[in-house]
Amino acid sequence: MSRIPEAFADGPAFIPYLAVGDPDYESSIEYVEALERGGADVIELGLPFSEPIAEGPTIQNAVVRALEGGMTPTRFFEFVEELDVDVPLVCMTYYNLIYRYGGERAERPRAFVEKAAEVGLDGFVVPDLPAEEADPLREACDEFDLDLVFIVAPTTEGQRLERIMEQVSGYVYVQARLGVTGARSDVSTQTDESLGRLSDWDVPKAVGFGIKTGEHAERIVAGGADGIIVGSALVDIVAEGHENGDSAEAVADRLEQKARELSEGAEKGFAQRTPHPERT
Amino acid sequence: MSRIPEAFADGPAFIPYLAVGDPDYESSIEYVEALERGGADVIELGLPFSEPIAEGPTIQNAVVRALEGGMTPTRFFEFVEELDVDVPLVCMTYYNLIYRYGGERAERPRAFVEKAAEVGLDGFVVPDLPAEEADPLREACDEFDLDLVFIVAPTTEGQRLERIMEQVSGYVYVQARLGVTGARSDVSTQTDESLGRLSDWDVPKAVGFGIKTGEHAERIVAGGADGIIVGSALVDIVAEGHENGDSAEAVADRLEQKARELSEGAEKGFAQRTPHPERT
Amino acid sequence: MSTSDGKFGRYGGQYVPEALMPAIEELEDAYERYVLNNEDGFMDEFRQRLRDFGGRPTPTQYAERLSERYDRDVYMKREDLLHGGAHKLNNALGQVLLAKYMGKERIIAETGAGQHGTATAMACAHLDFDCEVYMGERDINRQRPNVFRMKINGAEVNPVTVGRGTLKEAISETMRDWATNVEDTHYVIGSVVGPHPFPAMVRDFQSVISEEAREQMREQAGTLPDSVLACAGGGSNTMGAFAEFVDDDGVDLYAVEAGGSSLSVDEEKGVAPNSASLSTGGEGVLHGARTKLLQDYDGQIMESHSVSSGLDYAGVGPELAYLVDENRATPVNVDDDAALEAFHRLSRMEGVIPALETAHAFAYLENNHEDLGDTVLVNVSGRGDKDLESVIEETEKRGIENAPDMSMFSGGLR
């Protein structure tokens, strides 16, 4: 049973992302837990796939580190089970790993979803699975009461929006600008437009792609977003710590701090909204 | 007025060849004179051309040395004038040098022949000038009473033989085997055949291509040749002397010796002929 | 095979990031209008440019000495004579022209061996387009002449350094560029792979191969071939050579894959020493389509391997996967050594120096000619000029026996 709706229930949701197993299993546990301490409302856990076609260099490199560190779907599920966090968890991965899970004789993609539900995941984001191809996964998610998050891009319009609306649950991932993931020093103006197009959707709107600072977070939430998704800015911290040979604790501290900056930014933005939306 | 017929008048003619100016003008004079001392009856003087298509590597290299030593048609004629020998001299060269002599306004190829007559040459061998293309040169030769020697190859037959017979004077150069010039350790059996085909020609038959030793010379003359032409075996001596840095005198001595071996070989061969042909 | 839903049986589809979906839909629309319905005379212009710029038709040649060797009639469809030296131009020219009809301003492409990249660069120069080509760094080093040709034709070549730096990574990277610049940019994909409509569209552009060959066989041999052989990497020359024969039940279709050094895989390292996805791969989703893939138990894509860069890809076109499942096409494979031997054999016996990719098809012919019927058609997908350096290196390394003495070249061409 997905716990995602709760995360948006009171105030803006801060949704950090990390690649699981980057740079190793143990550190990764600490990092994810640090995010929660820093104020995460939902956590996106990246299950690394060898061909991450939607990711920029930052996350590509994280994926390489995680794969080299031995991360696999099986280990990923162990990881989720072992995690000591209390917020909803979303598995972000590419369709082939979901589809292949359980070997040739498994029922696909149900086997993966079943296992995900078992270990306590709340939903999925699958960047290479557009609404048109999502029926089988959607059905399995319904069976196990998990959410299936979809991305809406700046280019998504008309019929496509409707198709996504029909399929989406948990939240909609509003892609702030064209391109691939990666932290930017500016925040795109495409965001407002996108949020506008989705204004009548009754699913929370979380904005991602390029958010890097508390200030970005503030502006985006002030602009009407129900949540912010931050990946590369956090993965950068992991990468830097890895390169410098810093201790996992030190890195975890920095992640916690960054998470706090971002979640507080989101809160500030929320406070600025006029008319102040009611907390439901 | 050509002196060539005399050379064949009493006994077999020994006809050595050297590239004029190989490796330099002065030495070359000494070498040619040494050939006469060694018994030459006629001397073929090679005027070096940049594209000696009928020559093997030995004479090609001699040509390169001579050209690098500054040999030109003008120097060649000076050379002939300066030579102190008493035997008939045949200029062996390629047609382009004959044709181009005297510059654009000269009467071609008459200018070259005129000059040749003037310096005392007796005839020409032009390996890239078949009988079909020889009329202009033939006419000039007739005008100045010089001989025009033609080559008969092992492949020359029928009509071609006749065309050559009409054009040839001085002697006919019987090519002992197919290919290019060069000393060989065997003497071709093609020679007898060729001599056979020419038996009724009333011009002396000199055999060349590959003759290297007195023994070769002996066998060829015994087989019916009226003369032998030897080039590469002599050029080899020049080349070797040049490479070893030997004095021109030493090289000249060796040339004289080799010439003697060859001319004596020819005499011996002549002596073996039965019925002993009458000396005319 | 109708593809109105973008599926070939269970294969195909459109597994791409949402940002690309509108572009894909736009392309689908353009494909239907211009390619399928010849709107604005698109197909007429395409055929004319293929003729005048590309040099079509290419001949179907009776291979005299191979026919003698195998005691059956062997014909070769000579795509090596197409401008650029491979079948790749059929597709590249079609897509770049389509981009012009669609009002796009910029072309991007991925390339492995460099053949698709050079074909695209040539088409872009011809049609006055800006062009950027993504190419794995390792392939850049393996195929320098092709890199240079692209530059000479005015294209930018962007090295891809992620992963092993081969075709797989280059495709991923090109998709990322496309996702970023989707509004003015068309992605000219290089084979019958990727999301719908690419597999169908690339097949349609390439099917001129079998269209001509079928007609030429009728004229020259008086019969259709008993079997058609084509190498298969992504499968574009393969589908091009098969397309018009698919409905001819008497014609057997053989897709010859790169068996590399061995058909086994190293799951631990995620490496397959081959590129035989049709023969040994499992169903999965990669680069926008469901198809057969070289992947490990978990679904991670394997690094493939082949002596020929152009076959060195872990996936394959979904339609080919479908034809194989339907038993309409037979997947076979030959190893690196056999391909090199075939390279030397064809060069020596027929005076046609094939691409190493192409050589795979001839290697299969060598080993299995007895099963191929009286009349065999082999698609010569490209010429081998691009492979000379590899051939020197690999021939020496492997001690290929039917090779000429190449000692003066050990160490390479320079």
Add this chain to the structure above:
Amino acid sequence: MSTSDGKFGRYGGQYVPEALMPAIEELEDAYERYVLNNEDGFMDEFRQRLRDFGGRPTPTQYAERLSERYDRDVYMKREDLLHGGAHKLNNALGQVLLAKYMGKERIIAETGAGQHGTATAMACAHLDFDCEVYMGERDINRQRPNVFRMKINGAEVNPVTVGRGTLKEAISETMRDWATNVEDTHYVIGSVVGPHPFPAMVRDFQSVISEEAREQMREQAGTLPDSVLACAGGGSNTMGAFAEFVDDDGVDLYAVEAGGSSLSVDEEKGVAPNSASLSTGGEGVLHGARTKLLQDYDGQIMESHSVSSGLDYAGVGPELAYLVDENRATPVNVDDDAALEAFHRLSRMEGVIPALETAHAFAYLENNHEDLGDTVLVNVSGRGDKDLESVIEETEKRGIENAPDMSMFSGGLR
């Protein structure tokens, strides 16, 4: 131009060693029977092999961007698409096939750029002949990929070390081999040079170029060209491109020679820094024919020079010399730099990478298009793949301005 006497006005003839004369007469006879009179269907077989093995007809392409640039209609005859990558195969295939009809067993050839050598090697592999190719040592080093291609096709490549080691020396050496093995060997000469019947015969084999182009121009342009441009080394692509237009008075014929670095000569060293024998040469006799030659005052043949090995020859076909004397063809020339610029221009603007030889014709077009009439036909005698190394080196050395950034290649392709 009738050639029954082997003469073109004052040019031509048969200036060869006596040993070769019978072979030349035999060849003359075979030329008349098989080529001129199609005995035993020789010409039919030749045409069919040109089609199936060679890829004929090659297109005549409207060059859109050049036409725009020069504000007139520019057409390109695409001999670069012929098998092997140059017009050379037209001749090589014709002669090797003729050798087969004549019952010869062995083929020899000379080569400069290596294009004629590769064409001959391919034709020999195709027709199952032993083949030896003589090539200057210097050219071997300049054109390694072509050397390798010949070997791959089964030919022996014999290095010629005399002199400067270029085409002139290679021809002389091949004549020596022929004089030695004349009975079973045919010498496949690579251009419209040498003793009769070679110049006429090679022209006849190459005239398929203008035969097709004339027809294609009529069809596509609806008119004959006002001028025809072809580069001229020995002049085989030139005569091939001119032959069928010679009787069309309205068609101007331009033979574009290699101006090298300068038209002046160094008599002292016997070196001409160009290969412009039609433009600057004098009458003389070389390699079996009377023609225009680069020679010094005495008649010694000069070393020619050009950035393109294929034009690097001191002589030229006698028929071309004749057409120039008769004012039927105009000899012009462009220098090395202009040729390199044209190489880059054509590659960039039309997506056709020309041979450096071919680039000379386009350089002349660039500089003189205003004098060439409304419709210009340029013969693309070959493709530039063989020249990539030279282009890198020479572009850098000369600082050619319209070249792409090639810094990653400085030092060569590997």
